[in-house]
Amino acid sequence: MSQLFTLTITPRFYETDGVGHINNVSIAGWFETARIRAMESLGAEGELMHWVLASIKIDFQGETFYGEEVTATVTAITPGNSSLTVDCQMTQQGRNTAFGRAVMVHLDRDGGGTAPMPQEMRERLSGYGKGAG
Template structure:
């Protein structure tokens, strides 16, 4: 069993003047899926540090519209020493519409020092 799929129901206000889901909304949806994945990997809502976004890239492959759910699955997640790289695929009507990649860094918010990716997350990733 892998990281659970995130399902998004597009809202009308997320469309642009052309009737597409606005490109900026996709970044928010990817954040929702990353949060779901982090919660799954760490068995709960928090770890000792926080995850800061170092980079995000999105490739828009097809138009996405209001009226049909979008599913987001983490196609690949791997750990570095202090970071996680998360790759996602977004599908609407069984078609790949967006591919994304994000790098998150694990940080102690008081000292601003980077923290090692927790062992519980590494262990869970090893089983996927």
């Protein structure tokens, strides 16, 4: 699979500060939406409740403003044994505004800690983002 997942976000006024910049907390929420929708697009709807966020890092590369759509592109999903690393780039009017990397951990269905990622999901992720663009 080489097709990258892309989501268009329309900033809402309440997500801004006093001069029209998008609040950093809103951008973290947008990254979550892109991650979850990308996983859903790969057929992981039934698995979502078995994944927890272990870490998130956001590099703010430029200002994001109210009034112009933002594109969130999941550029890579890298599987580990019991985790996924998800990279996402946000752009507005062709400018990079933020890059996010999240690590999600797969939980055992019986609540006993981490568990290996299901093989079916690993196969769906094989080649994600490779050769795209």
